[in-house]
Amino acid sequence: MFESSVQSQTQELAGRRANETGTTDTAARLREEAHDSTPHFAEFAGLAVLLGATLLTKGRFLAEERYIPQLDEAGRLPPGRYQVGFEEFEARFITNDRRRWLGNGMIRALHELKDAGATRVEIGGSFVSAKPNPKDFDMAWLNKSIKEHRFSDGMYTPRLEFGGEIWGPDKKFLGVLPERDKIVGVRDLLSRDREGNRFGTIVLDLTKRLPPAPPRGLGGYTANPFLDM
Numbered sequence: 001m002f003e004s005s006v007q008s009q010t011q012e013l014a015g016r017r018a019n020e021t022g023t024t025d026t027a028a029r030l031r032e033e034a035h036d037s038t039p040h041f042a043e044f045a046g047l048a049v050l051l052g053a054t055l056l057t058k059g060r061f062l063a064e065e066r067y068i069p070q071l072d073e074a075g076r077l078p079p080g081r082y083q084v085g086f087e088e089f090e091a092r093f094i095t096n097d098r099r100r101w102l103g104n105g106m107i108r109a110l111h112e113l114k115d116a117g118a119t120r121v122e123i124g125g126s127f128v129s130a131k132p133n134p135k136d137f138d139m140a141w142l143n144k145s146i147k148e149h150r151f152s153d154g155m156y157t158p159r160l161e162f163g164g165e166i167w168g169p170d171k172k173f174l175g176v177l178p179e180r181d182k183i184v185g186v187r188d189l190l191s192r193d194r195e196g197n198r199f200g201t202i203v204l205d206l207t208k209r210l211p212p213a214p215p216r217g218l219g220g221y222t223a224n225p226f227l228d229m
Helices: 002-058 086-093 097-115 158-162 186-190
Strands: 081-084 120-124 137-141 164-167 172-174 183-185 201-205
Touching: 081 086, 086 097, 086 201, 097 120, 097 137, 097 158, 097 164, 120 186, 137 186, 158 164, 172 186, 183 186
Parallel strands: 081 201, 137 164
Antiparallel strands: 120 137, 120 201, 172 183
8 A cells, every 4th residue: 555655656746747847848949939930020120110211211101290390402391291380380481571472371371271170281392492482382281071162162273362272182183293194192292393302391280379361452462562473
């Protein structure tokens, strides 16, 4: 009976050691598999970073910054979208009589868009460059769901009344960039010149305070003293 008890205890001890050895082997195997997967994860992360950099370079998407950077050597904003309120925008780009005249028309248009429910507009072209006397301004509201208003009418020409072009977020253009047979969206148009070079744009936050709409007529925007520019 004593020998049977010793044999039973010996078998139980052997079983425990086998289980411990199996657990150890399993843990070692899992560590080995995790170690083998690390290079694959690092490779995937590297590819993700490379893809992101490529898309940024091609301008497929651009993060919005909350400031206005210095202009580059060509007098343009660096590629990107820079979201600010009107006060910051005015301090940088409404700096002389010509720009002030265009700015007056822009302010009136912004009030109309804000009343219709727009919360953001994007401004590109020469108005957000170092050009002292831009011909007009180019602007698009970014909200897809706003009230119907006259800017939505394809027959309406806001440039005649406000001094600039005003488009919706779904506006498409053909033959306006170097790729003459390519259809481009409005945001792409706002951030490229006729040679296809990409530059930055300003996104105005209309939830912030706007200056009062200037009066129409003399000193406003309807009598354009700069039609020949």
